[in-house]
Amino acid sequence: METALTRLVGVRHPIVQTGMGWVAGPRLVSASAEAGALGILASATMTLDRLRDAVREVKSRTQEPFGVNLRADAGDAGDRVRIIVDEGVRVASFALAPSPELIAELKEAGVVVIPSVGARRHAEKVAAWGADAVIVQGGEGGGHTGEVATTVLLPQVVDAVGIPVVAAGGFHDGRGLVAALAYGAAGVAMGTRFLLTSDSTVPDAVKARYLAATVKDVTVTRAVDGLPHRMLRTELVDALEHAGRTKALLQAARRAAGFRRLSGLTWRRMVQDGLAMKHGKDLTWSQVLLAANTPMLLKSAMVDGRTDLGVMASGQVAGVIDDLPSCAELVERIMKEAAEVRERLNPSPSNPSP
C-alpha cells in the first residue's frame, strides 16, 4: 500500500514501530524493518557509544530503512544527530519538538525528520520549521501522553498542517490502519503493539502482565515523573501515588544517580538537561528530579523483568491485545485485514457487499 509515508521514507507498508526506551533495540527495529515497516531505535536510554553500536547492528541485520528516536532537549542531542548523519540513518524521530537548527542540519544531510507531537500547535510549529512529517499521538497512547483522544486530535492535525501525518495512540490492527487513512493520515505508528511481539526483547514475565491487562488496568499518572504518563496500574504506581513528597523525592534522587552511571551522563550534563526540560515545560525542580528517575524505573521492567519494581508504560490498547506474533506476522496480518476492510467498504462488482 503506497502512501505519502511509504514514499517519504521508502518502506513497503504505512506502519511505524515507534521508539520506546529500553524496548526498541536493534532486534525489534531490524525485525520491523524486515517486515516492511519503519522501525525506530530508541536512543534516549543509550550512551553515545551504545547508540553507534546499535545503529551498526541494525545495519548488519537489514538493508531496509530505519530511524533513530532522540530527545530534542538532551544536552548531547547534537552528538546524537551527528551519529545519525555519519551512519546514514534514514529517519530522525523526536520525542519533543526539535529546534529549527537541528531540523535544518538533518535535512541538509538528507535525513527525514519526523517529530512526535501530542497537540495541534506543536504540529504546526514543527511543520513551519521544516519537519518532513509528524507522528501525532492521541491520549490513549502509551508513555507520556496528552488528554485529547486520537479520534479528535488526528483530524484536527491533518487539517492544520500540509505535511504527512502519521497516527499514533490505540492502533493495533488493519481496521485501525484504514480508519487512520480515512481521517487523512499517511499511516499508523504503534508502540504497545510492537512491544508485544515475539521479536521484542522485553522479558516474558513483563509481556505476560501486559497480555493479562484489561483496558481498565491502563492508567495515566503523574506520580512517576510529574508528567502525565500512561502505564499499567501496578502496586508500584499505587505506592508512588500514595508516598509522601519527601519519600518520593529521595527515591527519585537515588534512581537518578543510578541512571547517571548507566547512561554515562555527567552530573553537569544531567543538570543541563534538567534545565532544558524545566524551561520547555515549566516544571518545578522536584518534577525535573522525578523525570530523571523514569528511565531507571522503565529499565527495571523492560530489561530486568521486575514487574514489582518497574514502570510498564503502555497504551490502552494493551487491554485488547492477547497474543505475541512476530513482527512479520503482525505486519502481514494488519495489511491483509486492511485490504479486506477496504474491499468491504468499497466492494468490486464481482464481490458485492452483503
Ligand SMILES: Cc1cc2nc3c(=O)[nH]c(=O)nc-3n(C[C@H](O)[C@H](O)[C@H](O)COP(=O)(O)O)c2cc1C
Ligand atoms: C514502553 C514504552 C516506552 C516508550 N518510550 C518512548 C520514548 O523513549 N520516546 C518516545 O518518543 N516515545 C516513547 N513512547 C511512546 C511511543 O513511542 C508511542 O508514541 C506510543 O506507544 C503510541 O501509542 P500506543 O502504545 O497506543 O501504540 C513509549 C511508549 C511505550 C509503551
